[in-house]
Amino acid sequence: MHPLWILQQSTSVKDSFVSTPWAGPWLSGPQELTWSENQTRQHLVPDSRMSRSILVIPALPFHIMLRSHESHLFSTAMRTMFIFFGMLFTLSNAEFQVSLLKESDGVVTGRFADSLLLSLPPCALATQSVTLEYNNTDTNESMLPCRFRRDIISTIENNGQFTTSRNLGYQVTNLTTGSTYRLQYVVGAEKSNILEVSTRQVKDPNQIDSGLPARSGAMVVITVILSVSMFILLVALIVTVAHSLGGD
Amino acid sequence: MQNYSLSVWARCSLGAVGLEGADRRTATMADGKGFTCLMVILILGNIFGAAAGLALCALAIWVAVDQFKLYPISGVSGKDDIFAGAWIAIFTGFAFFCMCVFGILAAAMKSRALMLTYLILMLIIYIFECASCITAVTHRDYLVGNSNLVKKQMLKYYAADGDSGSQITLTWNKVMKEVECCGTDGPVDWIEYNSTFREKFGTDYPWPTHCCKRKNNYEVVNVEACKNGQNTTMFTKGCFNHIESVFSRYTWAISWYGFAVLMFMFLLLILAMVYYLML
Numbered sequence: 001m002h003p004l005w006i007l008q009q010s011t012s013v014k015d016s017f018v019s020t021p022w023a024g025p026w027l028s029g030p031q032e033l034t035w036s037e038n039q040t041r042q043h044l045v046p047d048s049r050m051s052r053s054i055l056v057i058p059a060l061p062f063h064i065m066l067r068s069h070e071s072h073l074f075s076t077a078m079r080t081m082f083i084f085f086g087m088l089f090t091l092s093n094a095e096f097q098v099s100l101l102k103e104s105d106g107v108v109t110g111r112f113a114d115s116l117l118l119s120l121p122p123c124a125l126a127t128q129s130v131t132l133e134y135n136n137t138d139t140n141e142s143m144l145p146c147r148f149r150r151d152i153i154s155t156i157e158n159n160g161q162f163t164t165s166r167n168l169g170y171q172v173t174n175l176t177t178g179s180t181y182r183l184q185y186v187v188g189a190e191k192s193n194i195l196e197v198s199t200r201q202v203k204d205p206n207q208i209d210s211g212l213p214a215r216s217g218a219m220v221v222i223t224v225i226l227s228v229s230m231f232i233l234l235v236a237l238i239v240t241v242a243h244s245l246g247g248d
Numbered sequence: 249m250q251n252y253s254l255s256v257w258a259r260c261s262l263g264a265v266g267l268e269g270a271d272r273r274t275a276t277m278a279d280g281k282g283f284t285c286l287m288v289i290l291i292l293g294n295i296f297g298a299a300a301g302l303a304l305c306a307l308a309i310w311v312a313v314d315q316f317k318l319y320p321i322s323g324v325s326g327k328d329d330i331f332a333g334a335w336i337a338i339f340t341g342f343a344f345f346c347m348c349v350f351g352i353l354a355a356a357m358k359s360r361a362l363m364l365t366y367l368i369l370m371l372i373i374y375i376f377e378c379a380s381c382i383t384a385v386t387h388r389d390y391l392v393g394n395s396n397l398v399k400k401q402m403l404k405y406y407a408a409d410g411d412s413g414s415q416i417t418l419t420w421n422k423v424m425k426e427v428e429c430c431g432t433d434g435p436v437d438w439i440e441y442n443s444t445f446r447e448k449f450g451t452d453y454p455w456p457t458h459c460c461k462r463k464n465n466y467e468v469v470n471v472e473a474c475k476n477g478q479n480t481t482m483f484t485k486g487c488f489n490h491i492e493s494v495f496s497r498y499t500w501a502i503s504w505y506g507f508a509v510l511m512f513m514f515l516l517l518i519l520a521m522v523y524y525l526m527l
Contacts, residue, residue, distance in 0.1 A: 108435050108477035108484055114451055117476070153476050171476065205403035205441045213393035219385045222507050226378040229514045237371055240521045241364070 096122050098185050098192040101169045113200045115173045117153065121185050121192065134183040175199050286523050287355050293516045294351040300509045301344025307501050308337035316494045317422060320415035325401055327391050330495060333384030333502045340377040347373060363524045370517055374510065381506040388499035392492040399432035403443035421458050429487040430459035459483055
């Protein structure tokens with residue numbers, strides 16, 4: 001029995017990475033990977049030689065058992081099967097999340113007075129065309145703009161050796177100030193959740209109250225003590241002069 | 249010559265109060281050990297007071313010079329008495345120095361007239377120095393108690409026409425560039441409020457380009473990224489912390505150090521009055 005373990009903690013709950021068996025003279029032949037889901041057993045026998053590779057197994061509640069055979073471990077047919085099962089699980093959660101960009105995403109704010117910064121749809125839906133539907137809840141006009149490349153916000157980092165370009169989000173422009181919008185991505189058959197946000201209402205700076213906020217402790221201490229000391233000195237001087245004159 | 253003129257003045261002042269021709273009161277306590285001790289204390293105290301007064305003068309010159317060049321923020325708002333207090337402190341500091349030297353002379357010569365002159369003049373200088381301390385600390389509270397006044401002034405005067413506008417614009421540009429900050433509490437100030445800057449230049453640039461990071465040749469690193477508000481290409485902290493710390497530093501120099509000098513002078517003057525009574 002070869003030991004089999006999960007190679008690394010996968011970041012998604014859908015996939016897990018399983019170790020390949022140790023190299024050894026008994027592993028020169030084809031291996032087969034068996035797993036069972038809900039008590040039904042399925043196994044795939046590879047039919048062509050493949051080099052060692054990392055296999056992505058969809059979803060954790062599988063029981064996985066590895067059985068060695070004569071040839072190498074994995075084949076393209078097996079890989080397609082696994083991806084197919086993976087897709088099954090992905091499609092079952094058809095709604096993806098859209099949100100405003102926050103400070104943790106690398107921007108100052110996601111809400112401007114006349115535009116909003118939205119997160120992009122997940123990478124799994126890349127290369128498909130996306131439509132953004134949004135409507136102004138006050139006036140109820142709907143807009144269906146095309147996805148313009150230039151409104152994508154991307155960061156470009158260049159450290160002298162290579163340049164990395166990363167897409168941060170999408171900027172929806174030409175909005176009215178201070179109104180609420182409902183936004184939703186539509187990618188083919190999938191929709192995102194409906195995000196309801198409002199653009200910033202621009203305030204009048206004359207409304208800022210710039211009067212004296214509060215008297216600080218330093219101010220009170222200095223004023224009180226100095227005033228008292230001034231008074232004492234004045235009285236003492238008058239008394240001194242009067243005494244000296246009276247004494248004469 | 250000086251002694252003669254001083255004693256003439258003393259006789260005149262004594263004559264003015266109707267003691268013309270009267271003998272000086274015989275100093276019954278003038279020969280005691282306590283008297284000598286008091287005189288020595290007074291002389292030493294005046295030496296220390298002279299040094300303290302000179303230091304006050306120097307410190308006030310530092311405040312008046314305003315190395316951080318933030319005067320327009322207080323000047324345009326009309327609350328510039330931190331600097332007025334500094335100017336008063338330059339003169340009172342130097343006056344304390346002169347009077348303390350005179351006090352050494354008066355104590356050593358055991359002269360009543362000189363001591364009286366010393367007491368009256370020191371009291372006048374004391375009152376002026378009190379005014380300087382109190383006004384400096386009060387105006388600091390007005391200016392930087394919270395960020396509202398500085399924010400309102402920035403929104404109103406940045407990029408405005410006129411002398412105030414150009415002064416504020418230059419000051420803010422300098423602060424944003426050197427301290428690497430944007431806005432009063434943050435860049436959000438520029439988009440949260442309407443401002444002269446927004447009315448002049450529209451909403452294409454949400455904040456001035458001085459908020460953006462620049463390369464060594466003063467070129468903006470990435471204008472589009474700065475307009476979107478990406479953290480890596482612009483300054484995201486507010487400038488108010490720096491402005492507040494500068495004005496507080498000036499104020500503590502004038503008001504707290506002035507306060508310390510005044511407390512010392514208070515004790516010195518009380519001792520001088522006792523000495524005067526013993527003369």
